[in-house]
Amino acid sequence: MLCGLLPMCAPNPHLLQLLQSLNLSITTKSLLLTQQSHAQTYRLGLAHHSILATKLISAYSLCKLPSHSLLIFHSANPKNAFLCNALINAYVDNRRYPDALTLFSQMGTQYHVSPDHYTMSALLKLAGELRDLVMGKYVHSWIAKTGFGSDSILMNSLMSMYCKCGSGRGFGDVRKVFDEMPQRTLSSWNVLISAYVVYGGSGFSGDVREIVERMRIEGVGLDGYTVSILLPLCPAPSDGRRWDFGREIHCYVLRRNVGLGTTDVHVCCCLIDMYSRAKNAVAAMNVFDGMSSRNVVAWTCLIAGCVRNGLSEKALMLFQRMQVVDGIESNAVSLISVLPACSSLCSLMDGKQIHAFAIRKEFSDEVSLKNALIDMYAKCGSLDCAWKVFDEDQHVRDSITWSSMIAAYGLHGDGDEAIYLFDKMLKLGIEPDNITIVGVLSACCRSGFLIEGINIYNSLAMDFGISPTPEICSCVVDLLGRSGQLDKALEFIDAMPFDPGANVWGALLDASIIHGNSEMQDLAHKFLTHLEPENPSNYISLSNVLASSGKWDAVIDIRSTMKDRGMNKLPGCSWISINSEMHSFYVADKNHPFSPQIYEVLDNLFLIIKESFPCFDNFDEGSLLGSCG
DNA sequence: CGGGTCTGAC
Structure with a gap:
């Protein structure tokens, strides 16, 4: 034996x-x-x-x-x-x-x-995922009956369940469990903070600061989880330039070696993202460079950060280096992140290469990638390709897919197709959101469809349950303004449910320039420079109008104001790549070797535009060139 | 030397 x-x-x-x-x-x-x-x-x-x-x-x-x-x-x-x-x-x-x-x-x-209590922990997770409060409460009563209330992990799961199932009063339940727990772990605090983030609105609000302060008093240190929950709240909109909590947390991470400092990929990703949102691309880059190992999320964080901060070439370069240097394959999210870089560089070739990669990797059923491709193709000038992506698999479509294609038609001046697609979408029972509406309304603007646009606007609340957003309102102002109804546009602005932003006054300014209404120009300009005193474009546009009508004294006034405030406007520039050669043009640029031929085509185009669109009558070539600045 | 909580890119 x-x-x-x-x-x-x-x-x-x-x-x-x-x-x-x-x-x-x-x-x-x-x-x-x-x-x-x-x-x-x-x-x-x-x-x-x-x-x-x-x-x-x-x-x-x-x-x-x-x-x-x-x-x-x-x-x-x-x-x-x-x-x-x-x-x-x-x-x-x-x-x-x-x-x-x-x-x-x-x-x-x-x-x-x-x-047993492990089963109950699994059930709590299940209840949370299903938003099944009844199941969650069943487990809560089981815990009370069996006396497992001192199991911290189980209680953390319970808090997490209440957070997910809460719908409004959820936070009270989370807080109650937390307050009555006999023993807390750091994770308990982390769950409490995430619940505050879910229910406490945006930003590093007072409540969250209070919890962090209480952790400090009770001697509970932050870990990688805590930091990953807090960093997305920084910089809070209310922080302004007074205090930099994001940087403060970064210092804490370095000092206390949270998540072993720069080795915790999660923490570093949050830091990169935080600095990118704070418009500090250099700091984001430094965090990335200091990482001991990087995965696809880290690379994507940095690429998205570059895109966010206008560093499109850098984003494309990093995208390439991720694969060549680190041998990391991109996934659907990293492709989605880099596509806007192609758009802003108008680089159709880069966009097509990314599309080809997506096809090879069989990402075609990822609807968000499809949407990003439609957007990229439209912005890179290829409406055909945008349509092909939209058209190919009818099962892979959501409301954003439709919105993107409608916006694509609008961008290319095809209001008819945009409205046709919008109607088709409604007939199929797909609900539009405020983004869809902005797309279809701006398509109406570009094609001069006043009645159609106004009809859609008037039906928003009734047909779609959508209330006007600032963006929608600025479309309506644009719509009314471009068709010459400046007084109605002003009336509309007065009746808006919120303070008109710079884009509203900008739309009115453009419209009053097109229609030669100097009174309205002055009004719009006044509000615009009040709202954005630091934006040189607001001064340039008016200065150009005044110059074209020979009001040189007023021009000198504006130019000296700009000089006093140290404002410099980078001249606008267009470019096009033909046979891998880049051709760029400034306003009234005559440096190109084929300049005479180019202007000849431009003159002919201008005549055609004038014949086709009578509303351009007040527009002379001078102001056309002037407003391009 | 078994099973459970809290974190990241669009």
């Missing part, structure tokens, strides 16, 4: 080795390692081993293969709570919620296993 017992008690070297290899599979989420370990269990005759099976269920779940987890579950007998809980979690993590529920209900009846 002794001989038979000994091998059971002594640690089995094969078992230990397999456990280590499985732990590695789990930390690296490697399918290959998981499969190798799985094969080993058969070779060593350990396929029924409960501990190995539990680990394998988790490992396959992390590789997004919950069906494989189920096979493992079936191969292990008898069932116990470890196996059941691991499989329920595998289902929840892979969004197979009905399967998770079924297994829970079968635990007692079919497998004769009693649910």
Whole structure:
């Protein structure tokens, strides 16, 4: 008997080795390692081993293969709570919620296993995902009955559930659990702060600051999670230039080696993103350069940051380096992030290359990527390609896809197609949002469709339940203004439910310039320079108008005001790439070798425009050139 | 030497 017992008690070297290899599979989420370990269990005759099976269920779940987890579950007998809980979690993590529920209900009846507090933790996660407050409260009462209220992790799960299921009064429940917990961990504080972020509106508000201050008083330090929750709140809009919480948190990270300083990819990504939003591209770059290892998210953070700050060439260069230097493949999100760089450089070739990569990687079912491609093609001048992307797979479309294509037609001056598509979208029962409306209204503006535009605007509340946004209102002002109804545009501005922003006055200024209304010009200019005293474009546009009508005294006034305030307007520039050669043009530029021929075509185009659009009658060539500045 | 909470790019 002794001989038979000994091998059971002594640690089995094969078992230990397999456990280590499985732990590695789990930390690296490697399918290959998981499969190798799985094969080993058969070779060593350990396929029924409960501990190995539990680990394998988790490992396959992390590789997004919950069906494989189920096979493992079936191969292990008898069932116990470890196996059941691991499989329920595998289902929840892979969004197979009905399967998770079924297994829970079968635990007692079919497998004769009693649910324990780990099961309840899994159920809380499930309730949170399903926003099922009834299920969540069921677990809460189970905890109260069984006396597991001192299990901090379970209580953290409970808070997290209330946060997700809350709908309005959720925060009160989160707070109550937190206040009544006998023992808190740092994670408890982290859940509390994320709940404040969910319910407390935007920014580094007073409530959040209060919690962080309380953590300081109670001697609870921040960890990588805390920092990742707080950084997206910085810089808060209310911070202004008074205080820089983002930088303060960065200093804390460096001082206290949070997440081991610059090795925590999560923390670094949040820092890069924070600095990018604070318009500090240099600081973002420094964080990136200091990272010991980078993944696709880190690269994408930096690329998106460059795009956000107008560094499009840099964004494209980084995109290339990510793949060539670090050997990291881009995913759908990184492609979506880099596409606007192609748009702002009008680089159709770069955009097409990214599109080709997406096709090779079979990302074609990612609707957000499709939307980004439509937008890119439209902005790079290829309406045809935009349409092809829109048209190809009719199942992969959401309301943004429609909005993007409508905006694309608007951008290219085809108001008819834009309105046709808008109607088609409505007929298919797809709900427009305020972005869709801006797209279709600006299409109306560009094509001079006053009646159609106003009709859409008037039907917003009734037909779509959309209330006007500042952007929508500025479209209406543009619409009325361009068609010469300047007084109505002004009336509309007075009746708007919020203070008109710079884009509203800008639209009115453009319209009054087109229609030669100097009174309205002055009014719009006055408000515009009041709202944006530092924007040189606002002065230039008026100065150009005054110059074209020979009012040189007024021009000198404006120019000297600009000089006093140290304003410099970079001259506007257009460019086009023909046979890989870049041709660029400034206003009234005559430096191009083919300048005479180019102006001849321009003159002819101008005549055609004048004949086709009578509203351009008040427009002479001088003011056309002038307003291009 | 098994299963559970909180974090990132569009």
